[in-house]
Amino acid sequence: MDFQAQLQTFLARVTGDPAASIEELRRHTQGFSMETMSFVGNWREAGALQKRRLVLRRQPEAGLLEPYDLRPQVAAMRALQGVMQVPPLLWFEEDCAVLGAPFYVMGFVEGDVPLPMVAPGAELPIPDADTREALAGDLAENLVALHRFDWRGAALEIFAAPSGLRQAAQMQIDVWRGYYERSRPGPLPMLERAFRELDRRARAIAEHGQVSIVHGDFRTGNFLRKDAHVMAVLDWELVHLGDPMEDLAWACSRLWRGQTDLAGLLVPRARFLELYRQAGGGEIDVARVAFYDLLGAVKMAAIMLTGIRAFADARTDDVRMAIFAHQVDGLNMVIAESLGLVPSLNN
Amino acid sequence: MDFQAQLQTFLARVTGDPAASIEELRRHTQGFSMETMSFVGNWREAGALQKRRLVLRRQPEAGLLEPYDLRPQVAAMRALQGVMQVPPLLWFEEDCAVLGAPFYVMGFVEGDVPLPMVAPGAELPIPDADTREALAGDLAENLVALHRFDWRGAALEIFAAPSGLRQAAQMQIDVWRGYYERSRPGPLPMLERAFRELDRRARAIAEHGQVSIVHGDFRTGNFLRKDAHVMAVLDWELVHLGDPMEDLAWACSRLWRGQTDLAGLLVPRARFLELYRQAGGGEIDVARVAFYDLLGAVKMAAIMLTGIRAFADARTDDVRMAIFAHQVDGLNMVIAESLGLVPSLNN
């Protein structure tokens, strides 16, 4: 049975309509991690014909964030419906027999995804400054809504809850040290140096403080927008409980600024922090943002090393993974900047 | 003015019909040296409408046999019309202003070009043994006709005439040592060793004997055939006056046998020599054939080095030239075999 037929069988089962059908199935290959497809589903529900554009995300065989577990992102997206802009989550299937790997289906959300890349001398992905400012404000509001959400009242048992902010920091170091150690192709002095610094700085973080749901990959490139409105925050693979400063540092990281001084190619870093505070996000802890800024650069390296390893072990034929082998060189400069070894080019 | 328009202007001039037109212009890229195009020309001649398929061959910007001079091949093809199977030569244009480089136009000859390559385990280009035998016979007859042609009576002043067979050998050594020295990317001991051996063997060749027109690239891959008939011998770029044994050695070279023992993937080497003799080609001089066998391997290396040099100097962007850089390694084995350094795998 081909993929389209398998998907139709699935749709018939979850909708209870044996005549359910799908059309316009398309594979989207932009992502580096989850496989993404879109299609139109037709089914009868309570006597009425439903015709709905849907998006399917399937666990990949190998990739940047392996090993994969879809349950946390599904739990988070379910818990956050109505709290902030997330895609409507319809169905989650863990059984690999259905489509070869676990997957979930979301309602299609209109909008475009601005990417955090700009070629030298080229126009910004969002050229109009007022639109960028308004979009950054809407993003900050979404982020505050996420961070203020009372996760203790939600069904989020799958998340490991740190006892406080120091433990949250140490848990994130452990997570990314794990990725690093499983995937590094040899000794990497810059990363060793960065981990030693992270350990030192984590010990200085106070334990008390608000633990929040942290998106984990909150940045330009991971949201859909229409004009100046955030339509949906996407890519919840890295969601966990932790320090809200982590999302802030990541959103403002050097990684998503191109050769500009604009966080996520939207607004200056200080302005994004200001928008977050204005939206009710509370005070910014500069030391913790700096800690997570360094952690972010290390995390990006660990993610790249995971992709390189999947390629090196021939678990994927996607040559895009191989380019990280030289891009890690560029990342070392970002780490060096976060470590204070080179002056910050723009802040 | 685009190429097609330029070509039409040319056709109008040479046919004397201002309304001459061309259609179905196609570029053929198989060749490694001369540029080849085909088209249909329409013109009025003596009141009658001519519609003729034509082939145009133009001097390339850079390539395997540079520097180029089209005059010898044109002179030979003109002289040999009716003597053996050659394409009908219609017009020759030396003025670069007409189409960017000198070119000539021939009548189209039907047939296919069997290539002297066979993938391991694959079928021969001409699978039927009887067809191969008959074709080899026809080829040998064409070769004998060429070699017996009385060139002294023809308008072939453009050719340098050697005083005899020893000088013919020495002239060919000089030609290919010239290509080698102009293009080698560094010291090449195998070629140095081969040239030393060629000098030694050339001194032992007797001067007296018949000097002939030598095609210079007479082999499978350079003739058109229909069933078992040679329709036209092509690729006269290397034509010169010299020793008929040169064409025989080249036609039978290891270079065109793949992993088989069939000269030009047609018949065993000894059988082709026999067919040549039967066609009236006279006695085979084993020592001279061996000399030209070694010269042929060296010549192939020199041709490859010329292509490599054109690519290295960025005078061509054709990456096919770059593959010769490693194929020269394989050629060293052919030279070693001709030098007697390794046993002959098939003879």
Next chain:
Amino acid sequence: MLDLDRIFSGMIRVLEDRVLPELTSGYARGQLHAVLELLENLQGRTVWGGPLLEGEAAMLDSLAAEAVAELGDPQDALAVRLRSFVADPPSLLTDRVQTGRALVCDLVAGGHADAGALAAMVDAYLTNDAVMKALGLKTSRLAEISQG
């Protein structure tokens, strides 16, 4: 370092399986076959090297020599390895760099480079190497890669 053979075989595979079938013109197909033959033969005939790696190896050499002088106890296992690296470095460039990097990692992990002269030396190596290698990067095609 990522195995060079694997990079070549990955490029060959995607060019042959995904790119070649979409080509329509004989010219492009012929040229792509030539690229494939080139890649197949570069595999096994090329190794990591060049000025960036040579530069890093030279920096690691001096760092190791200075670290030998800085480390107090000559019987310390790390000091012994450093001396052996200085006296008899691996002949293959990639081995030399890998061994040198491993020594730096162990200097850092062992706390030897937390402060003082060794910290400054390690940071100087890290900074210079990062700057040189970042300067050596070609403009990324990540935008085109993502958009297809």
Next chain:
Amino acid sequence: MLDLDRIFSGMIRVLEDRVLPELTSGYARGQLHAVLELLENLQGRTVWGGPLLEGEAAMLDSLAAEAVAELGDPQDALAVRLRSFVADPPSLLTDRVQTGRALVCDLVAGGHADAGALAAMVDAYLTNDAVMKALGLKTSRLAEISQG
């Protein structure tokens, strides 16, 4: 030896100018852009090397050492160059091979290898090197390259 950078730039140019425009699917385009980025960054980070070239270098080393012993006159210019090559070979592998090959060429051209022990040594090097390198060749795509 053909400049490795030139091979890379040639492959990049033909893939970008002739192959990329014929691709229709986003997947193939994305993968080809990744191949291009890989090639652009392999350029400058790779050098000629590997077992075939190392093997030839080793053979040239022994040949030079034996030739020094065979050549009679120690004041002969070629003998002087051979001794210097044996005592202090170029550190870069490609330089070592090129220098060694030039010495063999001069032995041959000077008539030293026309007969006797030196002739046997030179022929042994030529034969072994040719056999090893021919075994290292991948099946040629010349048929596909010609047919497109």
